[in-house]
Amino acid sequence: xxxxxxxxxxxxxxxxxxxxxxxxxxxxxxxxxxxxxxxxxxxxxxxxxxxxxxxxxxxxxxxxxxxxxxxxxxxxxxxxxxxxxxxxxxxxxxxxxxxxxxxxxxxxxxxxxxxxxxxxxxxxxxxxxxxxxxxxxxxxxxxxxxxxxxxxxxxxxxxxxxxxx
Amino acid sequence: xxxxxxxxxxxxxxxxxxxxxxxxxxxxxxxxxxxxxxxxxxxxxxxxxxxxxxxxxxxxxxxxxxxxxxxxxxxxxxxxxxxxxxxxxxxxxxxxxxxxxxxxxxxxxxxxxxxxxxxxxxxxxxxxxxxxxxxxxxxxxxxxxxxxx
Numbered sequence: 543x544x545x546x547x548x549x550x551x552x553x554x555x556x557x558x559x560x561x562x563x564x565x566x567x568x569x570x571x572x573x574x575x576x577x578x579x580x581x582x583x584x585x586x587x588x589x590x591x592x593x594x595x596x597x598x599x600x601x602x603x604x605x606x607x608x609x610x611x612x613x614x615x616x617x618x619x620x621x622x623x624x625x626x627x628x629x630x631x632x633x634x635x636x637x638x639x640x641x642x643x644x645x646x647x648x649x650x651x652x653x654x655x656x657x658x659x660x661x662x663x664x665x666x667x668x669x670x671x672x673x674x675x676x677x678x679x680x681x682x683x684x685x686x687x688x689x690x691x692x693x694x695x696x697x698x699x700x701x702x703x704x705x706x707x
Numbered sequence: 708x709x710x711x712x713x714x715x716x717x718x719x720x721x722x723x724x725x726x727x728x729x730x731x732x733x734x735x736x737x738x739x740x741x742x743x744x745x746x747x748x749x750x751x752x753x754x755x756x757x758x759x760x761x762x763x764x765x766x767x768x769x770x771x772x773x774x775x776x777x778x779x780x781x782x783x784x785x786x787x788x789x790x791x792x793x794x795x796x797x798x799x800x801x802x803x804x805x806x807x808x809x810x811x812x813x814x815x816x817x818x819x820x821x822x823x824x825x826x827x828x829x830x831x832x833x834x835x836x837x838x839x840x841x842x843x844x845x846x847x848x849x850x851x852x853x854x855x856x
Contacts, residue, residue: 609782612793616778620771627770631778672840 551585551693560686562665563672564679585693588659592690592696594664595641597671602642611638618670618694630655633663708849708855714745718752719844722830742764745853746819752847753822754830758782759843773800780828791824799825 558578562570579585615634619626633655639647652660677685681699716738720729736742759767760776777796781788798819801807807817835843 589776607786608785612782612788615793616774616782621772623771626774631796631797632772633792 548582549584549588550699551589551690552583552590554685555586555589556690558586559593559689560683563669563682563686567665567669587627588697589690589693590661590664592693593686594637594668594671596685596689596692597668598638598641600675601671602638605617608639608646611635614638614689618666621670622666626633630659630664633659634667637663637667708740708744708747709852710744710855711741711840714741714748715844715848717745718748718847719807719840721827722752722840744851744855747851748847749819749823749826752848753826753829753846753856754803755843755847755850756833759833760829761800761804765820767804767806768848770797770801770806773804776800777825780825784828787824787828791821795821796825 554574554577558570558574569600583700601614615629615631615638616633619629621671623631633653634652635647636647638658639653640649640651672682672685675681675685713732717729717732720726720732721741733745736745747852761772771776772798777793777800781791781793781796795813795817798807798809799818802809830840830843
């Protein structure tokens with residue numbers, strides 16, 4: 543599937559992803575918050591979706607179990623301490639299992655939640671996974687470029703079945 | 708109407724792991740009134756079990772202990788992992804501890820189902836003997852009687 547005109551990844555989106563992963567959410571908000579928030583093009587969300595998929599495959603390859611996913615999400619939320627409620631565990635587990643193509647899992651994004659809850663879960667998961675990877679600059683750039691290439695190649699995320707997209 | 712011996716025996720069978728007996732007794736709760744009474748008893752038992760687990764020496768557990776308990780139960784029991792929505796389960800326990808609201812989006816059936824699963828998990832962990840189980844159920848019954856009057 544090719545990218546829709548309303549959902550294509552631009553160089554600005556790639557730069558924004560680099561900023562949030564290398565410099566953190568506050569810097570991202572300052573530089574890109576308004577710009578991306580007011581865009582009609584949803585390319586940035588697409589890029590984040592594929593970056594998260596890449597990070598999840600790195601983390602959970604070659605195999606994983608559902609208890610591992612449950613444990614991972616719980617540990618992440620325990621690390622968030624008083625902000626644990628910022629990450630909805632059902633959405634986080636769902637995102638992970640859906641992205642990894644878990645055939646036993648029947649949930650589909652957006653898992654009955656609003657866009658903000660989904661976006662927050664995606665970004666939090668992505669940030670923590672990238673932090674765990676402890677990439678050097680070149681590795682991070684490769685990760686970003688791979689994610690961008692995938693997002694551009696595979697295009698829009700359909701809610702019915704993005705895995706075949 | 709106060710909680711009946713039949714309703715008590717139904718819950719006791721479940722908590723003692725006698726599932727055939729539990730199903731048989733549950734099927735006999737035919738009237739709306741008897742079902743409502745049973746739900747009140749289950750709910751009271753759930754609150755009792757939550758207090759027992761999460762309030763130690765008048766100190767209420769922090770949220771992390773609740774997150775940990777639910778994650779542990781779900782990762783240890785694959786069926787519970789699918790049936791128990793962690794978001795709902797955490798809200799239900801925290802609400803029972805007076806630590807937060809339950810979202811209005813959650814329907815009554817999901818709430819009751821979650822309480823039943825959590826009650827089973829809490830009781831399995833508590834591993835009460837026969838007499839302890841009877842004391843636990845007597846407390847739940849007294850609590851439920853206050854509500855259904």
